[in-house]
Amino acid sequence: MKVWGSYLPRIAGKPSGVVEEVAVPEKLYINLQRGGLIYAPVVKNGQDVKFGQALAEVQVEGGKLSLPSPVSGKVFIKEKEDLPSIIIIETDEPKAEEGVYDTSRLKHISREEIRSTLSSSGIWPFFWSSETGGIPSLDDERPRAIIVNFLLSEPFRARGEVILKRSWRIIMEGIKFLDRLLADYGTIEIILTAPHGPVARTIYKDLAGFACVNFHPVQPLYPVENNMLLKRMLRKVSSSFKKEDNVWVIDAQGVEAVGACLSGGIPLYQRVVAVGGPALSDPKHLSVRIGTPVKDLLKDSKSGDGTCVLRGGLFLGNPVDPDRDYVNFDDDAFFFLPEVKKREFLSFLRPGFNRTSYLPAFATVVTRGDDTQVSTSLRGEIRPCVACGLCESICPSGLLPQFLHRYLFNGDLDDAEKIGLNLCIGCNLCTYICPSKIELQKQFALAKEELKAEHEEAKAILARKNTHD
Numbered sequence: 001m002k003v004w005g006s007y008l009p010r011i012a013g014k015p016s017g018v019v020e021e022v023a024v025p026e027k028l029y030i031n032l033q034r035g036g037l038i039y040a041p042v043v044k045n046g047q048d049v050k051f052g053q054a055l056a057e058v059q060v061e062g063g064k065l066s067l068p069s070p071v072s073g074k075v076f077i078k079e080k081e082d083l084p085s086i087i088i089i090e091t092d093e094p095k096a097e098e099g100v101y102d103t104s105r106l107k108h109i110s111r112e113e114i115r116s117t118l119s120s121s122g123i124w125p126f127f128w129s130s131e132t133g134g135i136p137s138l139d140d141e142r143p144r145a146i147i148v149n150f151l152l153s154e155p156f157r158a159r160g161e162v163i164l165k166r167s168w169r170i171i172m173e174g175i176k177f178l179d180r181l182l183a184d185y186g187t188i189e190i191i192l193t194a195p196h197g198p199v200a201r202t203i204y205k206d207l208a209g210f211a212c213v214n215f216h217p218v219q220p221l222y223p224v225e226n227n228m229l230l231k232r233m234l235r236k237v238s239s240s241f242k243k244e245d246n247v248w249v250i251d252a253q254g255v256e257a258v259g260a261c262l263s264g265g266i267p268l269y270q271r272v273v274a275v276g277g278p279a280l281s282d283p284k285h286l287s288v289r290i291g292t293p294v295k296d297l298l299k300d301s302k303s304g305d306g307t308c309v310l311r312g313g314l315f316l317g318n319p320v321d322p323d324r325d326y327v328n329f330d331d332d333a334f335f336f337l338p339e340v341k342k343r344e345f346l347s348f349l350r351p352g353f354n355r356t357s358y359l360p361a362f363a364t365v366v367t368r369g370d371d372t373q374v375s376t377s378l379r380g381e382i383r384p385c386v387a388c389g390l391c392e393s394i395c396p397s398g399l400l401p402q403f404l405h406r407y408l409f410n411g412d413l414d415d416a417e418k419i420g421l422n423l424c425i426g427c428n429l430c431t432y433i434c435p436s437k438i439e440l441q442k443q444f445a446l447a448k449e450e451l452k453a454e455h456e457e458a459k460a461i462l463a464r465k466n467t468h469d
Contacts, residue, residue: 001191001233005396006221007429009356011155011314012370013336015276015283019166024094028071028291029326032056033084035125035135039067041085043075052100052267054120055087062138066120067329070269070290089291099265111180112140118258121267122329126254128227131246142183144245147230148175149191150252153222154313156276157333162285163252163272164199167259171252172206174259179212181248188213189234193220222315223427225251229396253332271327273297277314277336278372279307290329294322297334308376310335315428338375358390358433382437391430391440397423401430401440408447417451424448 032039039056043049054066055075069075073091080086101117109117115138118124129136129143136143150160164171178188192200192215200215207213216237218224227249235241250258253272260266271290275297276283286297294309310317311325317335352362356371364371391401399420407416421444430440 001216001218001237003219003221003224003229003233003396004398005394005429006223007358007394007433008153008221009155009314009358009374010364010368010370011278011356011374012372013156013277013280013283015156015159015274015285017159017162017165017285019162019272019285019287022286022288022292022296024071024091024289025292025296026091028073028089028091028289029293030055030067030070030087030089030291031084031326031328032067032087034067034329037065038084039065041077041087043077043087045075045077047075049073049075049089050100051098051269052121060135060138062141063116063119064138065124065135066122068120068122068267068269100267101261101265111142114177114180114262118261121257121261123254123257123261123268125330126250126257128249129246130228130231130248136248141246142181143186143248144183144241145187145189145234145247146178146182147189147191147234147247147249148178148252148255149225149230149249151191151193151218151220152225152251152313152332153220154225154315154333155222156274156283156335157313158253158272158274158285160252161199163256166272166287167256168202170259170263171256172203172259173263174255174257175207175213176210177258177262178250178255179210182212183246186212190215191218191224191230192216193218223396223425223429226396226425226427228425229427268329271329271331273327273331274333275336276333277310278374279336279338288327290327292327294320294325294327294334297327298322306339308337308339310337314374315432316426338373340375340377358394378437380435380437385436385438388435390433390435394429394433396427396429397425399423401444404444404447405438405440408443413447413451413454416447421447421451 037058039058041056042054049069051072052068055069056067057064071089071091073089076088078086078088119138125135127136131141150164152160175188190213194200194217223229230249231247257268269290270287272285272287274285309320309322311320311331311334312318313333314335352364353367353369354372355362356364385402385405387402395401403419404416404421424444426441426445428441434440
């Protein structure tokens with residue numbers, strides 16, 4: 001499988017491959033908003049809860065999703081004006097977590113019971129469906145294929161190889177359970193970087209006898225992990241897949257959670273997060289309980305003053321406040337970026353031994369060194385589009401971002417739609433390499449929302465007209 005366009009800068013601060021355990025804090029903070037859904041509490045203030053007990057639920061098509069408690073303890077609900085509530089858990093004395101589901105029953109349960117178990121254990125939202133464009137329906141939606149992606153290329157998210165090394169047996173169990181969710185003659189497509197490496201050879205051996213499993217080598221270039229892009233690449237390598245075929249995608253930690261739940265009876269309660277970036281002196285991977293304050297991840301780490309902490313990787317991460325934010329159910333990375341407020345004097349005269357660029361503009365193109373100076377600085381001035389074409393050369397969807405920008409700048413939404421606005425996957429690469437510092441991805445995202453609203457309004461008008469007729 002080949003990624004069209006794409007790019008991966010060499011950035012300093014790569015987390016080590018060892019996973020360290022973070023102690024369970026005295027209080028955990030559970031965010032009741034997940035994946036665009038707002039969950040309603042099903043517990044009361046002051047109530048004692050057990051590990052794995054449902055804290056909040058939300059009704060979706062075909063059933064309901066739950067947020068399980070990551071510990072035993074006492075809960076308190078903190079209301080927030082115009083924002084989802086937060087559940088605070090005062091934790092009991094930490095102990096080894098035991099399964100909360102009957103594993104002897106789970107080994108023989110039906111497809112419907114698997115769906116119910118994964119939805120009540122907080123794991124179902126790890127699946128992405130091409131049919132819904134998000135979480136699969138809890139009705140009898142059955143995919144033609146499930147892509148298991150072990151590659152996250154965005155700097156620096158939790159690496160699949162680290163998750164595999166840590167939880168190999170559980171992940172293999174999880175892959176075997178996925179077969180029960182497939183449509184008839186469906187397949188499991190595994191994304192790896194090296195098809196003949198030791199990891200691939202061991203997977204071949206452990207999954208021997210599973211005829212529905214296929215393997216695909218992919219070059220580790222961003223944004224290979226994008227769900228829509230993975231489906232498009234799968235169609236290109238296999239003519240048996242049609243555009244209308246439903247495809248699901250799940251990553252390494254998602255499969256690990258499936259295996260832990262269906263083979264060990266354990267609900268979702270922890271995440272492996274990568275903490276890295278040029279502002280951190282000791283980047284690493286951490287195993288952390290969901291709800292842990294972000295500041296607790298830094299107790300044994302050293303970050304410089306004036307650091308911007310991003311939830312997620314370099315390209316799509318959003319700023320967080322370490323003193324007021326906490327690890328959510330889907331987190332896998334916190335990126336530490338130096339915050340620079342002053343302009344560098346005559347920086348253009350330097351050869352760039354510590355900087356990288358999409359263009360061969362710095363000495364690192366020869367030395368292959370990492371960018372140790374990447375920061376919140378724009379590295380240039382904001383200016384109009386200069387029609388350089390860099391965004392076109394790097395776009396993994398094969399779009400013409402410079403023309404999309406021109407149409408949208410002039411308010412011509414229809415022409416932007418005609419040249420493929422809806423094919424934008426939101427990877428943010430065009431913004432990252434734009435020499436004019438134009439927020440292209442943000443412009444395209446807002447335009448797509450406007451276009452969606454217009455189409456929904458047109459459908460509503462047509463429906464009313466048909467009703468009157």
